[in-house]
Amino acid sequence: MSFKQAKEIVERLEFSELALRKSFKDINTSTKALKDSSTVFEKSLEKQKIIISQIPKMNKKISILRSLIMINIGFILGLFVGKFLL
Numbered sequence: 001m002s003f004k005q006a007k008e009i010v011e012r013l014e015f016s017e018l019a020l021r022k023s024f025k026d027i028n029t030s031t032k033a034l035k036d037s038s039t040v041f042e043k044s045l046e047k048q049k050i051i052i053s054q055i056p057k058m059n060k061k062i063s064i065l066r067s068l069i070m071i072n073i074g075f076i077l078g079l080f081v082g083k084f085l086l
Helices: 003-085
Strands: none
Touching: none
16 A cells, blocks of 8 residues: 555545534434424424313304394494484
């Protein structure tokens, strides 16, 4: 083995060492991101549970508001009819 071949092998080993370090760094950042995303996912699930538990209450409030709006519209129409017909 000549000096030139040994030098090329050493360069290749250095490049592969750099590539491995970069790969390990990428793996570490991706696992950290995965852990962070799992906690974000759990938080979003908790918020969804809260929203789902509030849906029946909101439906009841919306139905009450609709009935109040209909009563109000009926009152206004009654006023118009009473004013113009009587």
